[in-house]
Amino acid sequence: MSRTIVIIGGVAGGASAAARLRRLNEEDNIIMLERGEHVSFANCGLPYYIGESIDSRDKLFLQTPAGIRARFNIDVRIFTEATEIDRERKQVHCRNVTTGETLQIPYDIVVLSPGAKPIVPPIPGISEAENLFTLRNIPDTDRIKAYVDSRQPRHATVIGAGFIGLEMAENLRERGLDVTVIDRGEQILNPLDLEMVRPLEEHMRLHGVELRLNEGVEAIEQQGRLLRLSSGGELRTDMVILAIGVSPENDLARSCGLELGVRGSVKVNASLQTSDPAIYAVGDVIEVKDRVQGFDTMVSLAWGANRQGRLAADHINGRQASYTGALGTAIIKIFDMTAALTGNNEKTLKSLGVPYEAVHIHPNSHAGYYPGAAPIALKLLFNPQTGEIYGAQAAGSAGVDKRIDVIATAIRSKLKADELADLELAYAPPYSSAKDPVNMAGYVASNLMEGLVRNLQWHEVDEFSRSGGLIIDVRDEAERLAGFIPGSINIPLAELRDRLTEIPGDREIAVSCQVGLRGYIAARMLIQYGYAVRNVDGGYKTYAAMARENNAEISGKRETPALKVNAPSPAGRVHSHEQLSIKPQLLLDACGLQCPGPILKVYETISSMEEGQRVEITATDFGFAADIRQWCSKTRNTLESVDVSGGKVQALVRKGVDPADRTVVPAEQSAVSEGTTMIVFSGDLDKTIASFIIATGAAAMGKQVTMFFTFWGLNVLRRGQSPQVKKNALDRMFGMMMPKGTRKLPLSRMNMGGLGSKLIRYTMGRKNVESLENLMQGALNAGVKLMACTMSMDIMGIKQEELIEGVDFGGVASYLGAAEDSGVNLFI
Numbered sequence: 001m002s003r004t005i006v007i008i009g010g011v012a013g014g015a016s017a018a019a020r021l022r023r024l025n026e027e028d029n030i031i032m033l034e035r036g037e038h039v040s041f042a043n044c045g046l047p048y049y050i051g052e053s054i055d056s057r058d059k060l061f062l063q064t065p066a067g068i069r070a071r072f073n074i075d076v077r078i079f080t081e082a083t084e085i086d087r088e089r090k091q092v093h094c095r096n097v098t099t100g101e102t103l104q105i106p107y108d109i110v111v112l113s114p115g116a117k118p119i120v121p122p123i124p125g126i127s128e129a130e131n132l133f134t135l136r137n138i139p140d141t142d143r144i145k146a147y148v149d150s151r152q153p154r155h156a157t158v159i160g161a162g163f164i165g166l167e168m169a170e171n172l173r174e175r176g177l178d179v180t181v182i183d184r185g186e187q188i189l190n191p192l193d194l195e196m197v198r199p200l201e202e203h204m205r206l207h208g209v210e211l212r213l214n215e216g217v218e219a220i221e222q223q224g225r226l227l228r229l230s231s232g233g234e235l236r237t238d239m240v241i242l243a244i245g246v247s248p249e250n251d252l253a254r255s256c257g258l259e260l261g262v263r264g265s266v267k268v269n270a271s272l273q274t275s276d277p278a279i280y281a282v283g284d285v286i287e288v289k290d291r292v293q294g295f296d297t298m299v300s301l302a303w304g305a306n307r308q309g310r311l312a313a314d315h316i317n318g319r320q321a322s323y324t325g326a327l328g329t330a331i332i333k334i335f336d337m338t339a340a341l342t343g344n345n346e347k348t349l350k351s352l353g354v355p356y357e358a359v360h361i362h363p364n365s366h367a368g369y370y371p372g373a374a375p376i377a378l379k380l381l382f383n384p385q386t387g388e389i390y391g392a393q394a395a396g397s398a399g400v401d402k403r404i405d406v407i408a409t410a411i412r413s414k415l416k417a418d419e420l421a422d423l424e425l426a427y428a429p430p431y432s433s434a435k436d437p438v439n440m441a442g443y444v445a446s447n448l449m450e451g452l453v454r455n456l457q458w459h460e461v462d463e464f465s466r467s468g469g470l471i472i473d474v475r476d477e478a479e480r481l482a483g484f485i486p487g488s489i490n491i492p493l494a495e496l497r498d499r500l501t502e503i504p505g506d507r508e509i510a511v512s513c514q515v516g517l518r519g520y521i522a523a524r525m526l527i528q529y530g531y532a533v534r535n536v537d538g539g540y541k542t543y544a545a546m547a548r549e550n551n552a553e554i555s556g557k558r559e560t561p562a563l564k565v566n567a568p569s570p571a572g573r574v575h576s577h578e579q580l581s582i583k584p585q586l587l588l589d590a591c592g593l594q595c596p597g598p599i600l601k602v603y604e605t606i607s608s609m610e611e612g613q614r615v616e617i618t619a620t621d622f623g624f625a626a627d628i629r630q631w632c633s634k635t636r637n638t639l640e641s642v643d644v645s646g647g648k649v650q651a652l653v654r655k656g657v658d659p660a661d662r663t664v665v666p667a668e669q670s671a672v673s674e675g676t677t678m679i680v681f682s683g684d685l686d687k688t689i690a691s692f693i694i695a696t697g698a699a700a701m702g703k704q705v706t707m708f709f710t711f712w713g714l715n716v717l718r719r720g721q722s723p724q725v726k727k728n729a730l731d732r733m734f735g736m737m738m739p740k741g742t743r744k745l746p747l748s749r750m751n752m753g754g755l756g757s758k759l760i761r762y763t764m765g766r767k768n769v770e771s772l773e774n775l776m777q778g779a780l781n782a783g784v785k786l787m788a789c790t791m792s793m794d795i796m797g798i799k800q801e802e803l804i805e806g807v808d809f810g811g812v813a814s815y816l817g818a819a820e821d822s823g824v825n826l827f828i
Contacts, residue, residue, distance in 0.1 A: 001027075002027040002028050002029055003028045003029070003108040003109060004028070004029045004031065004105070004106060004107050004108050004109075005021060005028055005029070005030050005031070005107070005108065005109045005110075005111065005316065006031045006033065006082075006092050006105055006107040006109070006110050006111070007030065007031065007032045007033065007110075007111045007113060008033050008082045008092070008110065008111070008112050008113060008114060008252065009033070009034065009035075009112070009113035009114040009115060009283070010032060010034045010038075010039030010040055010113070011039070011040060011041065011043060011113070011115065011283075011305075012043075012283060012302050012305035012306050012309065013113035013115075013282035013283030013284075013305035013306070013308055013309040014032060014034075014039075014111065014113035014282070014283070014309065015032075015039060015040045015062075015063065015068075015309070016282075016305070016306045016307075016308075016309030016310050016313075017111050017113065017280075017282060017309035017310070017312050017313045018030055018032050018068070018072065018074050018309075018313075019072055020309065020310045020313035020314065021313040021316065021317070022072040022073065022074060024313060024314070024317040024319075025317055026073075029075070030072075030073075030074045030075065031074075031075045031077065031105060032068070032074055032075070032076045032077065033077050033080045033081070033082050033092070033094055034065075034076070034077070034078045034079075034080065035079070035080065035081040035082075035097060036078065036079070036137060036138070036139065037078050037079065037138070037139075038061065038078075038137070038138050039063065039064075039065055039068065039076055039078065040061070040062040040063035040064075040068070041060050041061050041062060041137075041138055042059075042060050042061075042062060043136070043137065043302075044302055045059075045060055046060070046135055046137075046138075046140075046141045047135070047164070047167040047168050047170075047171045048167075048171060049141060049145065050141060050144050050145045050148065050168070050171050050172070050175075051170065051171025051172065051174045051175055052171075052174070052175065053171070053174070060138065060141075065078050077094075079096055079097050079098045080094050080095070080096055080097070081094060081095050081096075081097050082094045082252060083095050083102075083252075084252070084255060084256070085110060085252055085255075085256040085279070086104075086256075087256050087257070087276055087278075087279070089106075090106060090107055090108070090278070091104045091105065091106055091107065092104070092105045092107055092110065107278075108278070109278055109279075109280065109316055110278065110279045110280070111279075111280045111281070111282065111309075111312055111316075112252065112253060112266065112274070112279060112280065112281040112282070112285060113281070113282050113283045113285070113305075113309065114249040114250075114252065114283075114285050115136075115249055115283055115284045115285060116246035116247060116248050116249055116284035116285060116300050117136065117246060117247060117249050118134035118135070118136055118242060118243070118244075118245075118246055119244050119245045119246060119247050120134065120242060121244065123217055123218070123219060123220055124218075124219040124220065125219050125220035125221055125224075126220050128220070128223055128224075129220050129223055129224030129240060130223045130224055131147070131153075131223070131224040131225070131237075131238065131239040131240060132220070132224050132239075132240040132241075132242060133147070133239070133240070133241055133242070134241075134242050134243070135164060135168065135241065135243065144241070147239060148172070148175055148177075148239075151238070151239075153177060153238030153239045154177060154178060154238055155177060155178045155179070155180070155236070155237050155238045155239075156169075156172045156177045156178070156179050156180075156237065156238065156239045156240070156241060157179075157180045157181075157182060157227060157235060157237040157239070157240050157241070158172075158179060158180070158181045158182070158240075158241045158243060159182050159183075159217055159240065159241065159242050159243065159244055160181075160182075160183060160241075160242065160243035160244040160245065161181050161182075161183035161185065161187075161188035161189065161190075161211070161213070162189065162190065162243060162244075162245065163189070163330065163332050164243045165181060165183075165241065165243035165244075166181070166188060166189065166204075166332060166334060167332065167333075168241045168243060169181050169204070169209055169241075170207075170209075170333070170334060170335055172241075173207060173208060173209055173335075177238075178208070178210075179208070179209045179210065180209075180210040180211075180212060180235060180237070181204075181209060181210070181211050181212065182212045182215050182216070182217060182227075182229075182235075183211075183212075183213055183215065184214065184215065184216045184230075185213060185214070186213055186214055187201070187213065188200065188201055188204075188211065188213070189332070189339060191328065191330065191341055191345060192339060192341055192345060192393050192395075193345050193346045193347060193379065193393060194546070195360075195379075195458055195459075195542060195545055195546050196339070196377060196379055196393045196394075196395055197339070197395075198545045198546060199337075199377065199395060199545055200334055200337060200339055200395055203334060203335060203336070203337050203644060204334060204335070206625060206642055206643065206644050207335045207643070207644070207645075212229075212235075215229055215230060215231055216229065216230035217229060217230070218230050220240075224237075224239075224240055225237065225238070227240070246284065246300055247263060247264060248263065248264055248265045248266065248284060248285040248286070248298065249284075249285055250264050250265065250266060250285060253266045253274070253281070253285070256276075258274045258275050258276060258279065258281075259274065259275035261287035261296055262287050262296045262297060262298055263298055265285060265286055265287040265298050266281045266285050266286045266287065267286075267287050268280070268281050268286050268287065270322040270323055270324060271311075271312075271315040271321055271322065271323075272286070272308055272311060272312040272315065272321075272323060273315070280312045280315075280316065282305060282308035282309045282312050283304075283305035283308060283309070284298070284300040284305065286298075286308070288304065288323070288325060288326045289324065289325035289326070290325060290326065290328075290344070291324065291325030291326055291327050291343075291411075291412075292327065292343050292344050292390055292391065292411065293344060293348070293352060293354065293390075294325070295352075297326075299326040299328050301326070301328065301329075301330060303329070304326050307323065308323055311323050327342050327343050327391075327408055327411060327412070328341070328342065328343070329341070329342040329343075329404065329405075329408045330342075331400070331401055331404065335644070335645065336397050336644055336645050336646065337395060337396065337397050338394075338395070338396060338397065338398075338400040338401065339393075339394070339395045339400070340393070340394050340395075340400050340401060340403075340404040341391065341392065341393040341394075341404065342391060342392055342404050342407055342408040342411065343381070343389065343390055343391025343392060343407075343408070343411055344381060344390045344391040345381070345391055345393065346358060346381060348391075349381060349390060349391075354383075354390070355383060355384070355385070356381050356382065356383060356384070356390055357381070357382060357383070357384040357445075357448055357455070358379060358380070358381050358455075358457065358537065359379070359380050359441065359444045359445055359448065359455065359537055359538075360377065360378070360379050360458075360516065360537050360538025360542045361377075361378050361380075361437065361440050361441055361444055361515065361516065361538065362375050362376065362377055362378070362514075362515040362516075362538065362539070362541055362542075363375070363376055363378065363433065363437040363440050364376070364433065365396060365397075365398040365399030365400075365432075365437075366398075366399065366429060366430055366431050366432050366433060367429035367430075367432070367433050367434075368433075368767075369429065369766055369767075370429035370430050372398070372430075373398075374396055374397040374398045374399070375396055376394055376395070376396035376398075376399055376400060376403065376437055377394065377395045377396060377538075377541075377542075378392070378393075378394045378403060378437055378440075378441055379392060379393045379394070380392050380407070380417065380420075380441045380444075380445060382416075382417035382445055383417075384448055384449055385449075386416070387416030387417045387418055387419070387445070387449055388414075388416065388417075389407065389410060389411050389415065389416070389417050389420075391411075392404060392407040392408075392441075399432075399437070403436075403437050403438050406423065406425065406438045407420070407438060407441075410423070410438075417441075417442060417445035417446070417449065418442055418445055418446035418449055419442065420438050420439060420441055420442025420445065421439050421442030421443050421446060422442070423436070423438060423439060423442070425438065425439065444516070444520075447520065452524065453520055453523050453524065453527075453533075453534075453535050454523075454533070454534045454535070455534060455535055455536075455537040456510045456534040456535065456536050456537060457537050458536070458537070458538065458542045458543045458545075458546055459546070461485060461510070461512075461536060461543055462486075464508075464510055464534075465485070465486070465487045465488075468507060468508075469507065469508045469509070469510055470489070470503070470504065470507045470508070470509050470510070471485050471487060471488040471489070471509075471510045471511075471512055471536070472488065472489055472490075472491050472496075472503070472509060472510070472511050472512070472522070473485065473488040473489065473490045473491075473511075473512050473513070473540075474491060474492060474493040474496060474511055474512070474513050474518050474519060474521075474522045475490070475492065475493075475512075475513050475514055475518065475540070476492050476690060477490055477492065477690060477694070477826075479514060482627075483540065483544055483547075484540065485512055485536070485540060485543060485547075488512060491503075493513070493518050493521060493522055494748070494749050496522055496525060496526075497525065500529060503526070503531065505530065505531065508532045508533075508534070509526060509531050509532060509533045509534070510533070510534045510535070510536055511523050511526070511533060511534075511535055511536065512535075512536035512539060512540055512543070513536075513539045513540065514539045514540055514541055515538065515539040515540075515541050515542075516535060516536070516537060516538050516539040516542075517539075518539075519535040519536055519539055520535050522535075523535040584613075585613075585614045585615070585616060586605065586609065586613070586614070586615040586616070587615070587616050587618075588601060588602065588605050588615050588616070588617045588618070589618055590602070590617055590618065590619040590624070591618055591619060591648065598617070598619040598624045598627070598628075599624070599627055599628070599631055599697065599700045599701075601617075602615070602617055602628065602631065602653065602700070603631075603635075603699065603700035603702075603782060604778075604781060604782065605617075606635075606637060606653070606655050609655045610655065611655055611656045612654060612655060612656060613654070613655050614640070614652060614653065614654045614655075615652075615653050615655075616650065616651070616652050616653075617649075617650070617651045617652075617653065618648055618649070618650050619648065619649045619651075624649045624651070625642050625644055625649045625651070628642065628649075628651045628653065629642070631700065631701060632653060635701065635702040636656065636657055637653055637654065637655055637656060637657070638653065638654040638655075638656065638657050639651065639652075639653055640652040640653065640654055675703050675704035675705065675706065676694075676695070676698040676703045676704070676705045676706075676825075676826070677705075677706045677707075677708065677825050677826070678691060678694070678695060678705070678706070678707045678708065678825075678826045678827075678828060679708050679710060679713075679825075679826070679827045679828065680707055680708065680709045680710070680713035680716065680828050681710055681711055681712060681713050681827065681828065682712060682713055682748070682828055683712035683713055683714070683715040683716060683738075683739060683745060683746075684745060684746060684747060684748035685742075685745035685746060685747050685748075685757050685760060685772065686747050686748055686749075686760065687748055687828050688713075688716050688742070688745060688772060689760075689764075689772050689775065690828070691707065691826075691828045692772065692775040692776055692778075692779050693775065694826065695707055695779050695784050696775060696778050696779050696782055696784065699779065699782035699783055699784050700782060704783070704785075705779075705782075705783070705784040705785065706784075706785045706787060707779075707784060707785065707786050707787065708787050708789060708810075709786065709787065709788050709789060709792075710789035710791075710792045711789075711792045711795075711796065712738075713828075714788060714789070714792055714793060714796060714798055714803075715738050715739045715740070715741075715744075715745065716742060716745065716776075717786065717788055717803045717804055717807055718738075718739075718740050718741045718798070718802055718803060718804075719740075719741055719802055719803065719804055720740060720741035720742075720743055720744075723801055723802075725799045725801050725802060727797055727799070728797075730797065731796075731797025732797070734796050734797045734798075735797060735798070735802075738796070742772050742773055742776070745757065745772075747760060776804075780806045785808060786806060786807045786808065787807070787808045787809065787810050788803060788807050788808070788809050788810075789810070790809050790810065793809075
């Protein structure tokens with residue numbers, strides 16, 4: 001016996017239910033009512049059509065009404081709005097929105113799939129705004145795109161920093177508009193935790209998007225051209241996108257007496273039935289269970305709507321079907337970065353009072369030696385006693401999607417956190433590492449679960465230090481030039497065992513490195529020597545993401561982006577200053593160079609340029625985006641633009657500062673007069689490399705650098721093939737016993753008869769790190785002064801002719817004279 005099934009609403013949930021119903025039962029009379037013209041379209045692709053990444057409107061349509069009729073024998077009635085459900089008579093009242101004609105359709109079963117509608121708050125002046133848009137369907141998309149195409153607005157304001165708001169911000173920016181995003185919260189993408197979105201926020205600023213967080217719109221004036229802000233300021237704009245969230249379209253459900261739940265959503269059971277068993281509901285209109293913790297919530301995502309539509313059709317046809325909740329797995333593209341999440345975030349766990357542990361790791365997307373590897377910030381949340389995985393978040397430029405998908409699958413399969421290490425995942429250098437980032441998260445979690453280490457979270461570090469804890473930075477000294485935790489002391493990991501006497505036994509210790517791995521090694525070492533130790537989770541990289549925010553006092557209320565970034569155009573990226581330049585613009589390729597290589601190349605290039613001349617630099621080290629700004633600030637050059645796209649950093653730098661040019665953000669007015677002096681006592685290869693990295697970095701920052709080589713350090717300056725020099729027997733003996741030139745220098749640890757030195761050099765070559773010899777030549781080119789101690793030369797029987805060219809000679813007075821004018825003095 002055939003039944004009449006009326007589906008109210010199409011797109012994901014309704015269309016999926018309709019197709020499954022027909023595949024399971026050829027006899028039923030299936031009627032689909034759609035208020036608009038389109039019943040099946042890619043609503044998640046709408047922002048990308050506006051931004052012209054999707055070049056054809058027709059590509060948005062998954063099925064046409066005629067196609068559905070022909071393939072599935074479904075009675076599709078477009079422009080037909082359901083106005084009432086008469087549950088007593090089992091009739092759906094509807095109206096043709098074009099003709100006004102009304103009719104009643106008898107039903108046996110109803111499937112509600114009306115979706116959710118954009119929230120429009122009662123802001124004064126909002127109804128008079130002629131340039132304000134929301135985005136839900138094809139007509140909304142057509143209106144926005146037509147406005148951008150015909151009116152060619154210069155500035156757009158997006159109210160709301162959620163998924164839709166940020167996708168619209170990106171796509172409008174890609175169309176060449178200046179974009180401001182306003183949100184009342186303290187962060188973008190509220191489903192992610194604060195420290196996970198800070199790099200995304202900075203990435204948006206690098207792309208020229210202005211973020212005004214902790215900010216709201218109090219009134220709209222001049223028909224949408226002027227926004228009055230909660231901070232007391234105002235913002236002029238050419239168009240407004242309202243994207244502060246959605247609410248379930250529950251008018252039909254409410255009016256017919258169905259039970260409602262969270263935020264007015266329709267309550268359903270596991271079979272998707274409402275409080276009336278003859279009425280099912282699917283998609284964004286319904287209340288669902290959080291799959292991890294079991295609380296009631298709303299999850300407006302396409303996967304859930306599609307799955308629910310299929311399950312409802314199964315249950316209607318007598319099949320076993322149960323929807324047991326949502327993880328909220330989601331992903332977003334933000335220019336060249338990707339952010340994704342699954343399960344609960346830390347904010348949710350705190351609010352519920354659930355015991356949890358968080359770990360942060362920063363692995364590469366694939367093997368570091370294969371081109372294109374990019375770091376991923378990955379956060380895992382789990383129960384430290386049971387290992388139950390609560391959720392995960394990730395951000396990066398590559399490989400984010402599959403890691404979150406794997407962890408979502410693990411949660412669904414009830415794997416424990418430490419079992420992530422057991423997952424045998426596909427590996428080849430272009431795609432992953434032998435220890436995939438998901439495996440690494442499992443290893444770190446198992447260390448915590450087994451009690452091998454205790455973590456210190458980024459937000460606990462400052463209080464730990466203030467309360468008397470001692471923080472030991474186990475990175476190499478050169479790494480601290482890029483920043484360190486205030487109050488920390490530096491004992492490199494390789495020296496830690498030999499310097500235990502410097503560590504007090506009566507204080508709690510925290511160890512920190514760059515990303516947490518060396519910190520864990522240090523913690524395990526110190527624990528076994530009897531110290532109470534915690535490891536800074538995620539290392540300095542996680543801490544610094546928030547520390548930079550706090551130290552710079554960045555709020556959402558600043559008036560301009562951090563840097564000026566030129567908007568793209570159909571013809572490519574156009575620099576607004578190029579037409580002002582009368583000198584040829586130079587191009588500098590620093591791709592493949594690791595720090596301080598790019599900055600040193602910039603220094604050498606700028607030194608040879610004329611005042612006012614520009615250079616465009618391209619680098620693959622993402623840290624260069626921050627380094628070049630700091631360098632310009634210290635050296636009084638002007639950073640005109642920075643762009644991070646396609647896995648590269650592009651910066652446009654003008655030599656000098658032009659106070660009359662108001663179109664750029666000028667460098668900070670800071671003259672650098674301090675110098676740097678270094679006593680190089682060691683003749684070890686690793687310490688010498690560190691010395692020249694520091695020296696070239698300091699020289700690149702505009703400092704006057706003097707390196708004073710004494711005793712064993714003189715071996716660094718010896719020629720590999722030196723001329724015959726007349727010496728006495730004792731001097732010749734010294735010369736035979738000491739390394740002759742940089743190629744013969746040993747490692748300070750693990751030299752292994754010279755094999756260690758060869759391995760270090762081989763590794764440096766594979767990692768695109770300059771050799772010691774190139775570092776030395778670069779230092780000389782940058783103006784670093786190499787001075788040999790004449791007293792030590794005399795004692796060790798080394799003659800001037802045996803040293804490389806470019807070396808000066810002097811004694812203690814020469815060193816002290818240089819040191820007197822220096823702000824930094826180092827002994828190596």
